[in-house]
Amino acid sequence: MHLPSTLAPWSFHDTRLILSCLLGLAVIIAFISVLKLAPFLSILVGTFAAGAAAGLPLGSIAGAFSKGAGGLLGNVGLIIALGAMLGALMAESGAAERLVSTLLGYSSPRMLPWAMTLGAVIIGLPLFFEVGLVMMVPIIFVMARRSGQPLLRIAIPALGGMTTLHALLPPHPGPLIAVSALHADLGLTMLLGLVVAIPAVVLAGPLYGIWLAPRIKLGAQHELGQMYTEQQPAQNEDALPSFRLALFTILLPAILMLGRTVATLLLAHDTFLYGTLEFLGEPIVALGLTVLFAILTLGWGQGMARERVSGILRKSLPPIAVLLLTIGAGGGLEQTLVVAGISNTVSKIASGAHMPLILLAWLIAVALRQATGSATVATTTTAGIVAPVVVGLSATHNSLMALAIGAGSVFFCHVNDAGFWMVREYFGLELKQTVMVWSVLQTIVSVVGLVLTLALWSVLS
Numbered sequence: 001m002h003l004p005s006t007l008a009p010w011s012f013h014d015t016r017l018i019l020s021c022l023l024g025l026a027v028i029i030a031f032i033s034v035l036k037l038a039p040f041l042s043i044l045v046g047t048f049a050a051g052a053a054a055g056l057p058l059g060s061i062a063g064a065f066s067k068g069a070g071g072l073l074g075n076v077g078l079i080i081a082l083g084a085m086l087g088a089l090m091a092e093s094g095a096a097e098r099l100v101s102t103l104l105g106y107s108s109p110r111m112l113p114w115a116m117t118l119g120a121v122i123i124g125l126p127l128f129f130e131v132g133l134v135m136m137v138p139i140i141f142v143m144a145r146r147s148g149q150p151l152l153r154i155a156i157p158a159l160g161g162m163t164t165l166h167a168l169l170p171p172h173p174g175p176l177i178a179v180s181a182l183h184a185d186l187g188l189t190m191l192l193g194l195v196v197a198i199p200a201v202v203l204a205g206p207l208y209g210i211w212l213a214p215r216i217k218l219g220a221q222h223e224l225g226q227m228y229t230e231q232q233p234a235q236n237e238d239a240l241p242s243f244r245l246a247l248f249t250i251l252l253p254a255i256l257m258l259g260r261t262v263a264t265l266l267l268a269h270d271t272f273l274y275g276t277l278e279f280l281g282e283p284i285v286a287l288g289l290t291v292l293f294a295i296l297t298l299g300w301g302q303g304m305a306r307e308r309v310s311g312i313l314r315k316s317l318p319p320i321a322v323l324l325l326t327i328g329a330g331g332g333l334e335q336t337l338v339v340a341g342i343s344n345t346v347s348k349i350a351s352g353a354h355m356p357l358i359l360l361a362w363l364i365a366v367a368l369r370q371a372t373g374s375a376t377v378a379t380t381t382t383a384g385i386v387a388p389v390v391v392g393l394s395a396t397h398n399s400l401m402a403l404a405i406g407a408g409s410v411f412f413c414h415v416n417d418a419g420f421w422m423v424r425e426y427f428g429l430e431l432k433q434t435v436m437v438w439s440v441l442q443t444i445v446s447v448v449g450l451v452l453t454l455a456l457w458s459v460l461s
Helices: 012-034 039-053 058-093 095-105 109-124 129-147 151-168 173-182 186-215 223-230 243-266 272-280 283-302 306-316 318-340 342-353 357-372 375-389 395-408 418-427 431-460
Strands: none
Touching (some): 012 039, 012 318, 012 342, 039 058, 039 318, 058 095, 058 283, 058 306, 058 318, 095 243, 109 151, 109 186, 109 243, 129 418, 151 173, 151 186, 151 431, 173 186, 173 375, 186 243, 186 395, 186 431, 272 283, 283 306, 306 318, 318 342, 318 375, 357 375, 357 395, 357 431, 418 431
């Protein structure tokens, strides 16, 4: 599908908008990379620079930024907070350890990369990548030492599993934002996301790890990783939650949200069952109920004092403050560019180039990710830019658009990406090694995501 060709001719204003966007992105890059300022503040300054250069009054820029930030946080802020709470309860209760240790207990050395991938996928379902990585690092080091496998042969499959989910599957922030902006169906996006994510995980995780691990020589010392391993207390297996309970808890949000999609497809909309499943499948309701279930079963049910459970929930929220501010800033930038008319300008570019809409969305997300270092900002801004153009598309095509944007948002992540430095420090990599381990891994996910969404677009059209 292409953008319509009945657009107004290219004008000076369109050129000015493109230059304004480039100026805004240059300011954001300079403030983050050179001045080392927080992404939220950098995006705020870049937004005003782009808006002013585009000719918007300063008051209009401020209003658009506030509206975009508030609207986006109103849609996803509560979901992100609930996801952080659930992740903290899974970690503190030992449920996450039970899941992974059980999976690894049935694995031979040859199958260990595949088991780590599966464990990371399960762990990564409700968690942000950074949280999942912190949880997985001790397990990665312990399993590499016990099995005698190269560290990267164990680590890369885990990284591939977690980052693919973060890019492609709601309720992670990026995909969730794209679903909201494009008015896509959440459950359908999750189903199609699984179709796209599974091959991406296999290629970027165990297959790439098995190929790359023998080709990278690591130093003898990995101090940060050793510190995490040494700090792990001896685990009393009997005190951990059961595998079934841990698995059910982490899958519950997905089950409830998929139930809503099934009800939409199969049930009459005026029935009680449909209304119930639709309510339970709302992301806030699904995650809220799961957090309450985790409090009852993984917290109080495991003998935790009420004060400790309360403390775990409180401590889970401050770390996401920066993420929420960054998400809000991305929404403000997106709204300012939309008010300035960037969507129409992008439509003209795509129409003139005869470029498929889904490829255009992927390329915009790639460019924004390279510029800002944030998958969330890239997804937010891209979704806002293309949203007015996708009005009238089918629910399936809107879901595929959301997935293509998510795939583009993780293309070749480099030095302006927090995950890049986390991977480097945890595993004691040199800069070039980090590019091979992290940047290329994410590029595999991105390209596979694009290819599969294009294929599904053609098949389902």
